[in-house]
Amino acid sequence: MSLNKVILLGRVGKDPDIRHFETNSVANFSLATNERYRDRTGTLQERTDWHNIVVGGRLAKVVEDYVKKGTQLMIEGKIRTRKYESQGQDRYITEIITERLVLLARPQGVDSRSQQGPQDSMDSFSSDEVVDSMDIGDDLPF
DSSP states (O other), X not given: OOOOOEEEEEEESSOOEEEEOSSOEEEEEEEEEEEEEEOTTSOXXXXXXEEEEEEETHHHHHHHHHOOTTOEEEXXXXXXXXXXXXXXXXXXXXXXXXXXXXXEEOOTTOOOSSSOOGGGOOEEEETTTSOSOGGXXXXXXX
């Protein structure tokens, strides 16, 4: 038995790059996660890791409509490393293929669609259950 599952909680590093294809859409963005720890001398340190996030299908529409730089998200997915060629050399990139995302808070300066604040709701979307009618737009609680 094997398991490939990752759960990350962090903030989006820059506005997502959305690519539309004939039958699908893909969103790519970076997610920063922070870890605090004490070094050997007892001094509190902070480390930031950057993760390459890939969101496909109907979840990409959610990202396009609601995710911007600074948005706090919980991402659930699987780790995938792929190989590509650049300037005649093999390169590798590790990505998180998103299966579920939860919008935890909007970035500062983004207008909300209602009076309800981000702390009042957490909106969860998964690749197998993204609402059939993604046209709900204004019906979302943020």
